Amino acid sequence: xxxxxxxxxxxxxxxxxxxxxxxxxxxxxxxxxxxxxxxxxxxxxxxxxxxxxxxxxxxxxxxxxxxxxxxxxxxxxxxxxxxxxxxxxxxxxxxxxxxxxxxxxxxxxxxxxxxxxxxxxxxxxxxxxxxxxxxxxxxxxxx
Amino acid sequence: xxxxxxxxxxxxxxxxxxxxxxxxxxxxxxxxxxxxxxxxxxxxxxxxxxxxxxxxxxxxxxxxxxxxxxxxxxxxxxxxxxxxxxxxxxxxxxxxxxxxxxxxxxxxxxxxxxxxxxxxxxxxxxxxxxxxxxxxxxxxxxxxxxxxxxxxxxxxxxxxxxxxxxxxxxxxxxxxxxxxxxxxxxxxxxxxxxxxxxxxxxxxxxxxxxxxxxxxxxxxxxxxxxxxxxxxxxxxxxxxxxxxxxxxxxxxxxxxxxxxxxxxxxxxxxxxxxxxxxxxxxxxxxxxxxxxxxxxxxxxxxxxxxxxxxxxxxxxxxxxxxxxxxxxxxxxxxxxxxxxxxxxxxxxxxxxxxxxxxxxxxxxxxxxxxxxxxxxxxxxxxxxxxxxxxxxxxxxxxxxxxxxxxxxxxxxxxxxxxxxxxxxxxxxxxxxxxxxxxxxxxxxxxxxxxxxxxxxxxxxxxxxxxxxxxxxxxxxxxxxxxxxxxxxxxxxxxx
Numbered sequence: 114x115x116x117x118x119x120x121x122x123x124x125x126x127x128x129x130x131x132x133x134x135x136x137x138x139x140x141x142x143x144x145x146x147x148x149x150x151x152x153x154x155x156x157x158x159x160x161x162x163x164x165x166x167x168x169x170x171x172x173x174x175x176x177x178x179x180x181x182x183x184x185x186x187x188x189x190x191x192x193x194x195x196x197x198x199x200x201x202x203x204x205x206x207x208x209x210x211x212x213x214x215x216x217x218x219x220x221x222x223x224x225x226x227x228x229x230x231x232x233x234x235x236x237x238x239x240x241x242x243x244x245x246x247x248x249x250x251x252x253x254x255x256x
Numbered sequence: 257x258x259x260x261x262x263x264x265x266x267x268x269x270x271x272x273x274x275x276x277x278x279x280x281x282x283x284x285x286x287x288x289x290x291x292x293x294x295x296x297x298x299x300x301x302x303x304x305x306x307x308x309x310x311x312x313x314x315x316x317x318x319x320x321x322x323x324x325x326x327x328x329x330x331x332x333x334x335x336x337x338x339x340x341x342x343x344x345x346x347x348x349x350x351x352x353x354x355x356x357x358x359x360x361x362x363x364x365x366x367x368x369x370x371x372x373x374x375x376x377x378x379x380x381x382x383x384x385x386x387x388x389x390x391x392x393x394x395x396x397x398x399x400x401x402x403x404x405x406x407x408x409x410x411x412x413x414x415x416x417x418x419x420x421x422x423x424x425x426x427x428x429x430x431x432x433x434x435x436x437x438x439x440x441x442x443x444x445x446x447x448x449x450x451x452x453x454x455x456x457x458x459x460x461x462x463x464x465x466x467x468x469x470x471x472x473x474x475x476x477x478x479x480x481x482x483x484x485x486x487x488x489x490x491x492x493x494x495x496x497x498x499x500x501x502x503x504x505x506x507x508x509x510x511x512x513x514x515x516x517x518x519x520x521x522x523x524x525x526x527x528x529x530x531x532x533x534x535x536x537x538x539x540x541x542x543x544x545x546x547x548x549x550x551x552x553x554x555x556x557x558x559x560x561x562x563x564x565x566x567x568x569x570x571x572x573x574x575x576x577x578x579x580x581x582x583x584x585x586x587x588x589x590x591x592x593x594x595x596x597x598x599x600x601x602x603x604x605x606x607x608x609x610x611x612x613x614x615x616x617x618x619x620x621x622x623x624x625x626x627x628x629x630x631x632x633x634x635x636x637x638x639x640x641x642x643x644x645x646x647x648x649x650x651x652x653x654x655x656x657x658x659x660x661x662x663x664x665x666x667x668x669x670x671x672x673x674x675x676x677x678x679x680x681x682x683x684x685x686x687x688x689x690x691x692x693x694x695x696x697x698x699x700x701x702x703x704x705x706x707x708x709x710x711x712x713x714x715x716x717x718x719x720x721x722x723x724x725x726x727x728x729x730x731x732x733x734x735x736x737x738x739x740x741x742x743x744x745x746x747x748x749x750x751x
Binding site: 130148158217 | 424427429440476497639641656662699702704706
């Protein structure tokens with residue numbers, strides 16, 4: 114459990130800053146955009162900064178409550194890590210099947226599943242049907 | 257009348273019916289998978305229809321279009337992962353019902369509402385197409401800007417307990433949509449040297465990240481999606497279709513058809529507006545956000561209402577109402593059918609059976625939905641330790657398939673983290689995605705409107721259609737404000 118207020122204030126401050134950056138960046142747009150899209154960008158930047166500033170003040174005046182940021186830190190960071198590794202493997206052209214099988218198994222194990230037979234049957238069936246239906250039959254591009 | 261029977265006899269042949277079934281089934285399957293949209297389903301089918309009779313080919317593509325629009329609701333209800341952006345509003349009500357063990361009834365309502373939406377819009381298309389097409393021509397850039405503003409006004413409804421955070425979330429979405437090429441000057445904005453960002457950030461990757469992966473991050477650690485203790489199978493209730501859903505379905509169907517006629521407006525705006533309008537009129541306002549069947553009925557009938565509506569400007573004027581009907585236009589042209597008045601005279605023998613095939617497609621997905629709803633609902637009982645890896649895998653495939661880009665997969669992961677933390681701190685992901693989707697429409701309409709008005713903003717307030725849209729937006733805003741549910745402001749966060 115963590116206090117909600119510091120996070121809320123940090124986010125609001127960040128969005129005030131981002132809004133100002135967006136607003137000022139419109140000045141560097143080409144001349145012909147100044148009377149059209151630059152106006153729109155300024156509106157978005159200003160709207161964001163003003164709303165975030167109001168949110169900052171509201172959050173500042175409110176008493177802090179505690180929130181559960183992570184239900185389970187290991188699961189959260191483990192899942193994000195595995196997704197990232199999965200993407201890297203796909204980027205390295207290892208192959209869809211070769212990258213996906215370890216990803217599926219590792220994620221399941223991480224989340225506490227231990228029934229190997231069910232895991233093997235489910236994942237192989239899903240993978241094969243995905244490959245046949247989407248890739249072979251429908252020719253949906255696979256990573 | 258004689259002609260109608262002739263068109264029916266052209267349509268009702270075994271091969272045509274098989275083609276409609278195949279197209280609808282495929283569309284439903286594709287729509288249910290996050291990232292694989294109706295556009296992709298139709299586009300994939302085009303080459304397979306080369307050798308087919310024109311009616312059969314078009315009926316197959318039409319079935320795929322209708323099926324994909326319905327299919328989007330399946331994943332939205334079961335896993336809070338909208339299969340298509342148009343199903344986003346459905347996920348706000350469908351997923352809470354799944355968590356309560358009522359996925360079956362949510363899926364059933366979604367199928368019935370989608371059926372009525374599709375049927376009403378196909379009927380309007382059949383009868384009023386040429387007349388309504390001229391209504392769409394009255395919409396210029398100022399009206400598109402105001403329509404997007406009207407869509408954005410529905411952000412207020414997400415601001416459950418925290419209006420400022422809801423609006424701020426919408427502006428964050430608008431800001432993210434600025435990434436890419438300036439639509440007026442053609443210069444690059446906020447691309448940070450990434451070639452992949454030159455055409456802007458496709459909203460599907462952030463949408464899948466924030467709604468699919470972020471949801472999986474939240475679910476990790478729970479046993480199943482259904483929140484229950486004791487006998488889990490007992491909570492997947494078999495419920496009868498509840499009464500009182502007729503009004504939301506009529507409202508959604510008419511709004512979907514009307515908005516669908518406007519090129520570029522699309523199913524997402526129509527679903528949100530119908531959802532919001534229903535919330536204003538409902539006697540069960542307290543149910544919204546916690547699993548309202550009325551909300552599902554309005555949103556689903558509206559997004560399926562778009563199917564027939566979007567075909568009106570396509571068939572009569574050659575202006576596709578959205579990307580899916582643009583893909584369908586490709587199919588028409590390949591068949592030698594050039595959209596325009598001739599479709600209803602010289603090629604009436606193809607056009608009318610095609611329109612009639614949409615009714616059949618609606619029946620097909622209704623039966624599929626009703627029959628498979630109880631089976632599909634069981635997904636919510638699968639252990640999350642088996643479900644999460646599979647959903648993540650499909651999310652990666654779906655995100656990649658949009659633009660054949662692993663960069664998008666990276667964007668999806670980044671937005672999953674962003675969505676997770678923003679959600680924890682009370683920001684509205686629904687409003688953020690709405691801002692992201694409507695941003696380009698609003699910007700283009702605004703910039704072109706200003707140019708059209710010679711640099712003056714008065715063009716947005718002087719045209720008759722603009723005035724009507726402004727009045728409607730003000731009504732929506734005021735009624736949303738007045739009927740906003742009272743919640744604990746200390747902890748209140750947007751949906």
